[in-house]
Amino acid sequence: MASSTSTSWASATRDPRPEEWWFGTWDIQEKVWPLSKGKGVTVALIDSGVNAGLPDLRGRILPGRNIIGPSGDGRKDLDKGGGHGTAMAATIVGQGLGAGMVGIAPEANILPIYSTVEDLAPAIDYATDHGAKVINVSQGLASPPSAGGCDRGIQRAITRAIQHDVVLVASAGNDASMGVMNQEPAQCPGFLTVGAVDYKFNPWVDSQPAPYVAVAAPGVHTGSIGKTGTFFPNLSGTSNSAALASGVVALVRAKYPKMPAREVVQRIIGTARDVASPGRDDQTGYGLIRPYHALTDKVSASSPNPVYSAWDATQRLSVPTTLSPSSSTSQHASQNRHKSMVSIYLFSIGGICLGVVAIVSAFLLINRARSRAHASRVHKYSFSRNGGSDG
Secondary structure, three states, X not given: OHHHHHHHHHHOOOOOOOOOOHHHXXXXXXXXXXXXXXXOOEEEEEEOOXXXXXXXXXXXXXXXXXXXXXXXXXXXXXOOOOOHHHHHHHHHHOEOOOOOOEOOOOOOEEEEEEOOHHHHHHHHHHHHHOOOOEEEEOOOEEEOHHHOOOOHHHHHHHHHXXXXXXXXXXXOXXXXXXXXXXXXXXXXXXXXXXXXXXXXXXXXXXXXXXXXXXXXXXXXXXXXXXXXXXXXXXXXXXXXXXXXXXXXXXXXXXXXXXOOHHXXXXXXXXXXXXXXXXXXXXXXXXXXXXXXXXXXXXXXXXXXXXHHHHHHHXXXXXOOOOOOHHHHHHHHHHHHHHOOHHHHHHHOOOOOOHHHHHHHHHHHHHHHXXXXXXXXXXXXXXXXXXXXOOO
16 A cells, blocks of 8 residues: 555655645746656754654655764654754655645655754765755754854865765854854855745845855745644744745755766756845855756856865865764864854964863863754744745
8 A cells, every 4th residue: 555655655745735835936846746756865964853654745755864862763753843844854845745835846755864963064974974855954053253164174174975876965053133143054165055035035034144145045934734733833943934045956966876976966056036136145055946947047157156166176185085974073072062253273383371261162172062952943943933936
């Protein structure tokens, strides 16, 4: 019976819930699904885990890993709230069998990895080593621009993933009201960072602006299910826009299985529709992702690809990339738990006395802890929070 259910789903299109307005905006059923439903593509979801037992996710959640704890395969949502990881998974691969939540790439698979940003490097390594062609990170830590660049352990893991032909997607963050803030891993070279727009294609007021935002996707009142299977209609956040972008990447990778990750990202950016002010802007990047055009348009080899241009620059600076996953896990844990990015940088500068280093490091550890506490609000929308066509 299981195989017949899978076959019927592959041949018959389930209608999404009316709240999933982005289906109509992107002409998913009429124009996109006849070309691709994401078949055979594994999307690693680095999040709070996924409730794999829900009917809406039946047959699409692979055994993954709990990076933080001593056991677990990621198929349980450990979010203390409504179930952030489950919501992201349903946005990508929902089957419409329970609450009626239908995902954008229903024939793709989810590799659930329970991890926070503090343990992101080993989570990325695990995804890379277990067949993921897309990695979605809908979470992040906020810090002021003065805090420096991407954590070296995370950057090493990103480089290794890119060298294994993986596309990495991150949410831009929900911190626009705080002014200019950097998000990790969104700021890390190699991530396709995604902002959010509403159903009128206006930038979402809370979508974090930054020079590394590449594109935007629907993120206002998009809706999804929580870990109990209940559908929440009015969820908003760049978490969801990143999940939708990851779904689009899965659609493209399924249609063009031999297309390099670099070209996939260039195609998605190159076919985006400009929104807001003319030209690239810091809230929506090069514009709204358009799945149908990403699947069908011709994109010039000279089309902008800021994601890979930024990563290429890290290679010219000789960022270390030769660490094994096991050694990088140990190094990353040490760096993220005992040093902030700023204290690592300051420690490397000769001539600073030990007393100053100690004072600065202590201050930054406190600031890092505050950022961690803030991160739970930044990307993880509350489950109590209460268009047109551009396919």
